[in-house]
Amino acid sequence: MAASGKTIERLSVYRRLLSMRTFSEEDYVYSHELARMVSGTAAQVRRDLMAIGVTGHSKRGYRIGPLVEEIGTLLDDPEGTRIVLVGAGDLGRAVLGFMKGRSSALTIVGAFDSDPAKAGRVVHGYRCRSMDEIEGVIAAERAQVAILATPADGAQEVCDRLVEAGVRGIVNFAPAPLIVPEAVWVERVDIATALEKVACLIRGVDETTM
Amino acid sequence: MAASGKTIERLSVYRRLLSMRTFSEEDYVYSHELARMVSGTAAQVRRDLMAIGVTGHSKRGYRIGPLVEEIGTLLDDPEGTRIVLVGAGDLGRAVLGFMKGRSSALTIVGAFDSDPAKAGRVVHGYRCRSMDEIEGVIAAERAQVAILATPADGAQEVCDRLVEAGVRGIVNFAPAPLIVPEAVWVERVDIATALEKVACLIRGVDETTM
DNA sequence: TGTGTGTTGTGACTTCTTTCACAAAAAGGT
């Protein structure tokens, strides 16, 4: 029942890929089909599904409905996850557009920016608020997670405020170190690193095939 | 000398963190300082640096200048990496803004969008072009890498064109499977997965401390 | 009923990654 970080990531992807196409009550999927979608192996998919106790049928595969539901019981907080976004620049706008209209366990409960010109503006349906309000909103909404999309300068300071206000997980887009207490989880999303990795790996495909 | 994917990612981060602050010819950094910045361990940092043959000094640490340079010889293609961006929506704009003005081994050589209304528009200094031109630009510029920032629908089709035109690495933001030949490297960047992972991990911190 | 085919579930194995732990090196003080 204990799923590792890697498994959690893949389960999230399986679910999204399955949810994208409509399926009926009696649709099944094979481990090798999921594997192909994520460029993995069938054995790995079966291990992942084993980790959350999902069981399939020989010769038919896994029933999609229960599979999606079971992934949900692992990934989704039954009380919902409430998220604040800090930094309503280009990237913040993209994230808001992306989150908009997803009926899911993840809800944006506030978008914040330090720029007074941004306060009050509505971005993709979310009203941008002043940073002064952020502690209040986090407390009132009991937000557990923050998306940090400010420039690197000042990211640590914003981070400290978020943690102090009760946030326990941060998705960090800023290319800054972010020092946090142990109880807080930081997930770095780094486009520059992704590009550099790809650029590096496509040279020398022979060695380091990973 | 063979660096794994994980090591490459961390080296990229070390370099960026070091490059952010100015340093003089004789500045040194300790493995534990780098470790703190990436929430890792000193031993791991030393292993990473060992992988690229960088050597430090007892009691003084690693000389920053040569370290940054040596990371560069691993990560950077000496001929430069030329990148095309497909999908000049919110996310594409954010990426263009992010890439703009970085004097680095990574260069955006074209931005493309299927929306005729977008063609000709200039985004963060990059002129958005019609999809008709993409094969020509990839060939003329010898672009090796693409950033895919279109909706999931049609992502596979765009991907096929990119691969056919000669692209060998793709950073994929679209929540779509992307089936590619073995010789092409796809790096998925997935905000939804990052959020779900954080949301999942901050519950149950006791178990699965990874 | 029996045979053939294709898939799951999983123990065992392999490979990759991280951590541990300590000798050796360098610097500073006395």
Added chain:
DNA sequence: ACCTTTTTGTGAAAGAAGTCACAACACACA
């Protein structure tokens, strides 16, 4: 000159992740 402190470099151990291989099962069709 010697001792103390701090840090590197790395072999060895531990741990995590991924792969293999195959028994067990389910279905199809004769």
